[in-house]
Amino acid sequence: xxxxxxxxxxxxxxxxLRAIGDLSIAVKRGEILGIIGPxxxxxxxxxxxxxxxxxxxxxDILFDGRSITGLQPSRxxxxxxARTFQNIRxxxxxxxxxxxxxxxxxGLACSPLDAMLRSPWALLRERESVExxxxxxxxxxxxxxxEDRAGDLSYGAQRRLEIVxxxxxxxxxxxxxxxxxxxxxxxxxxxxxxxxxxxxKFSLTIVLIEHHMxxxxxxxxxxxxIEFGVRIAGGKPEDVKADPRVIEAYLGTEGExx
Amino acid sequence: xxxxxxxxxxxSRYLPPVLLVAGLIVTAILPDTGLVNDYLQFVxxxxxxxxxxxxxxxxxxxxxxxxSVGHAGFMALGAYASAILTVKLFPAAPPALLxxxxxxxxxxxxxxxxIPVGILSFKTRGDYLxxxxxxxxxxxxxxxxxxxxxxGPRGLLGIPRLTTVAWAYFWCVVTFWVxxxxxxxxxxRGIAAIREDEVAAEAMGVNTRTAKLVAFVTSSFFAGVxxxxxxxQLQFINPSAFDILKSTEILVMVxxxxxxxxxxxxLGAGGVTILTQCLxxxxxxxxxxxPALLVLLMLFRPGGIMGYRDWNWLKPRISFRPRLEVKxxxxxxxxx
Amino acid sequence: xxxxxxxxxxxxxxxxxxxxxxxxxSMVYGVLTMINFAHGDVFMLGAFFCLLLIxxxxxxxxxxxxxxxxxxxxxxxxxxRFAYRPLRNAPxxxxxxxxxxxxxxxxxxxLGISPYARPMPHLLDNVTYQxxxxxxxxxxxxxxxxxxxxxIVLDFLIRKTSFGMAMRAIASDRATxxxxxxxANQVIAVTFALGAALGGAxxxxxxxxxxxxxxxxxxxxxxKAFVAAVIGGIGNMRGAVLGAFLLGAxxxxxxxxxxxxxxxxxxxxxxLLILIFKPHGLLGKPALHKA
Numbered sequence: 001x002x003x004x005x006x007x008x009x010x011x012x013x014x015x016x017l018r019a020i021g022d023l024s025i026a027v028k029r030g031e032i033l034g035i036i037g038p039x040x041x042x043x044x045x046x047x048x049x050x051x052x053x054x055x056x057x058x059x060d061i062l063f064d065g066r067s068i069t070g071l072q073p074s075r076x077x078x079x080x081x082a083r084t085f086q087n088i089r090x091x092x093x094x095x096x097x098x099x100x101x102x103x104x105x106x107g108l109a110c111s112p113l114d115a116m117l118r119s120p121w122a123l124l125r126e127r128e129s130v131e132x133x134x135x136x137x138x139x140x141x142x143x144x145x146x147e148d149r150a151g152d153l154s155y156g157a158q159r160r161l162e163i164v165x166x167x168x169x170x171x172x173x174x175x176x177x178x179x180x181x182x183x184x185x186x187x188x189x190x191x192x193x194x195x196x197x198x199x200x201k202f203s204l205t206i207v208l209i210e211h212h213m214x215x216x217x218x219x220x221x222x223x224x225x226i227e228f229g230v231r232i233a234g235g236k237p238e239d240v241k242a243d244p245r246v247i248e249a250y251l252g253t254e255g256e257x258x
Numbered sequence: 259x260x261x262x263x264x265x266x267x268x269x270s271r272y273l274p275p276v277l278l279v280a281g282l283i284v285t286a287i288l289p290d291t292g293l294v295n296d297y298l299q300f301v302x303x304x305x306x307x308x309x310x311x312x313x314x315x316x317x318x319x320x321x322x323x324x325x326s327v328g329h330a331g332f333m334a335l336g337a338y339a340s341a342i343l344t345v346k347l348f349p350a351a352p353p354a355l356l357x358x359x360x361x362x363x364x365x366x367x368x369x370x371x372x373i374p375v376g377i378l379s380f381k382t383r384g385d386y387l388x389x390x391x392x393x394x395x396x397x398x399x400x401x402x403x404x405x406x407x408x409x410g411p412r413g414l415l416g417i418p419r420l421t422t423v424a425w426a427y428f429w430c431v432v433t434f435w436v437x438x439x440x441x442x443x444x445x446x447r448g449i450a451a452i453r454e455d456e457v458a459a460e461a462m463g464v465n466t467r468t469a470k471l472v473a474f475v476t477s478s479f480f481a482g483v484x485x486x487x488x489x490x491q492l493q494f495i496n497p498s499a500f501d502i503l504k505s506t507e508i509l510v511m512v513x514x515x516x517x518x519x520x521x522x523x524x525l526g527a528g529g530v531t532i533l534t535q536c537l538x539x540x541x542x543x544x545x546x547x548x549p550a551l552l553v554l555l556m557l558f559r560p561g562g563i564m565g566y567r568d569w570n571w572l573k574p575r576i577s578f579r580p581r582l583e584v585k586x587x588x589x590x591x592x593x594x
Numbered sequence: 595x596x597x598x599x600x601x602x603x604x605x606x607x608x609x610x611x612x613x614x615x616x617x618x619x620s621m622v623y624g625v626l627t628m629i630n631f632a633h634g635d636v637f638m639l640g641a642f643f644c645l646l647l648i649x650x651x652x653x654x655x656x657x658x659x660x661x662x663x664x665x666x667x668x669x670x671x672x673x674x675r676f677a678y679r680p681l682r683n684a685p686x687x688x689x690x691x692x693x694x695x696x697x698x699x700x701x702x703x704x705l706g707i708s709p710y711a712r713p714m715p716h717l718l719d720n721v722t723y724q725x726x727x728x729x730x731x732x733x734x735x736x737x738x739x740x741x742x743x744x745x746i747v748l749d750f751l752i753r754k755t756s757f758g759m760a761m762r763a764i765a766s767d768r769a770t771x772x773x774x775x776x777x778a779n780q781v782i783a784v785t786f787a788l789g790a791a792l793g794g795a796x797x798x799x800x801x802x803x804x805x806x807x808x809x810x811x812x813x814x815x816x817x818k819a820f821v822a823a824v825i826g827g828i829g830n831m832r833g834a835v836l837g838a839f840l841l842g843a844x845x846x847x848x849x850x851x852x853x854x855x856x857x858x859x860x861x862x863x864x865x866l867l868i869l870i871f872k873p874h875g876l877l878g879k880p881a882l883h884k885a
Contacts, residue, residue, distance in 0.1 A: 106463025
């Protein structure tokens, strides 16, 4: 399998502080890759670099064979890279349906003039966007909440909506930033099954940042470990689990590696 | 969809256009009937112009959640551009032809000026964007004061009175229709997403630059249209008519009626226009009431009367067919 | 050469008045990251308070200065307490709108009471000195002297006293500071009082220098000082002073070359240019990028 996403010597500094240093990793098409590491290791910064929110200080990012370094984040998203956020970032004041439509709409060709005059073309797009978004929401059993404000949903439903919203981009790569944050172990295991189902159903490649080790071990095909912005280990879950460097990194901070 | 749903849909579909055309006919013959005197006509035209100003500013300050104080500046550009056409360049042209063109050009000039402000909003938000719009307003005002061609600080006199009740109504309807379409479109949802969370909006594929540009250009275009109507209502414009107080007046309308709301814009424009007319006897003190109202609103009801809500009849209808088969299929598979 | 020196003195005079006002904008922005649009009108009221005071009791200049500063300080605290404090945790836009509204209320109330510009009576015997062809008046010396004196006092307050430390701490992290037991509300109130007092002093000095006082001064002069604060980097005290003297110099040069109606045009164009190329002003630091 070829690489869907590749970073080459990716480096990001914040005022002389190195958040990501010379990181070269590859994500294979169709796999579920876990990224683990202690708090402050630079995992979220890595996502922000991949999605174009921060420009890298140095290095290159290849997505589907082309360089996406320096592209506007929305451009990268439309190329098929969707993400969720560690601290849920829904459009809280907007309805559930609007949240999903905003992501779906970005793939629609409709000029501002068409939109303002509500041309037949624009109407067709509007209809397509409602239908597709509704379909997606129904599929994830949020169909009864379409009119609710996203901020009023329960915590679990908000997490799910964020994933639905990301899927509305019709992505090939899904970046999940701690999707199990705030969940107990049994909820996390449910989420594991759910994510596997999403992965298969939408034929996705998934990159996952997570602290729930059980979930990472159960879900991921491969794991990369980073600490202080540098890759310290990587490989199959069972190998990573046994790697002395990983144990050391974790024992120093959490010591909860199963 | 059942039959009842279909008929209700067809009924409601043709009702609004019919009402709107009827309104145009009524406003066109209204002055000739003698039922409303000149003063009342003046008030009606003012409400329409203010409604245009209010809903267009609401696009930036309400839907997009930014704070622009430069609306009077865009309005000034529209007013001056159109007045130059009707007074200086083509004073002899038939007004029925010239006026719509003049208003459109007024809008376009203001819309063009909206482009640089929109571009500056790519990187600048919040306080700093407010400062930029303030600088823009002051530059337009003091710039106009220094142009002898348009009369400098004394302003332009002898503008023909071309803004009739019907024209004001027509442009008001056009403005609301266009902004409604925009707000309930891909771009409008993108603009609202910027208000909610700009980073998340970008991450969800919203080209925030395009959205901001669309918001600023549309907003300033209609401010220019309103300015053109304003100039041809008062028959006299000078730079100090478009100062920070004018912007504040529009701000009061927006925040009184309700942010991000078409109906709220209508209410706000109507309410403030009628209020200022009632306060006319107070003279200068009238100008204390509006800003004070603004402060009280912020302290006690920051969203205004209809913040983030709208009447259903103002929203466009989209028909869609739910695909029931998908529901069944998903139920076996998904994890709650 | 003489002409230039003469213009430099004029620029210093205007710049030091701008600096006093600009410091008020900058201090408030520093602690609350809020644009206090009403500050220009506090400055304007400073001049009016002085008029009022002299009309009641003819007092010497120094006493008038102290009384006016006290009065505007009280006013500044009142505005903070009743208009801004309730909105401290509201969206930022609400606070800007409120400030704008407060300023216009003050301005138009003053306009209602005093619709016309009023002449400012003389507080001092104005003596003109000649130094090898350059004229300088007692008034100019006092204006520049008082402004610089007040700035030095303020600098001392901010750098050496516990109040100054608390103020700087709040500027960097309000939430944590409250947890550490710094009385944030008091410090913020004192900041407003100080800023307003400086604004009031500037109002009095401006009234003496350009002896006409009008309600529009809050916008025509006060907002110009705001422009100066933004040019220098709002929130930064040294930036405010730098911006003020820069703007003073630019305005004096403009008036020397072009008709005086170009002053506003040039000042606001300069503001726009600075914001385009140095979005946080000459000495301002960009806020930490938050994604």
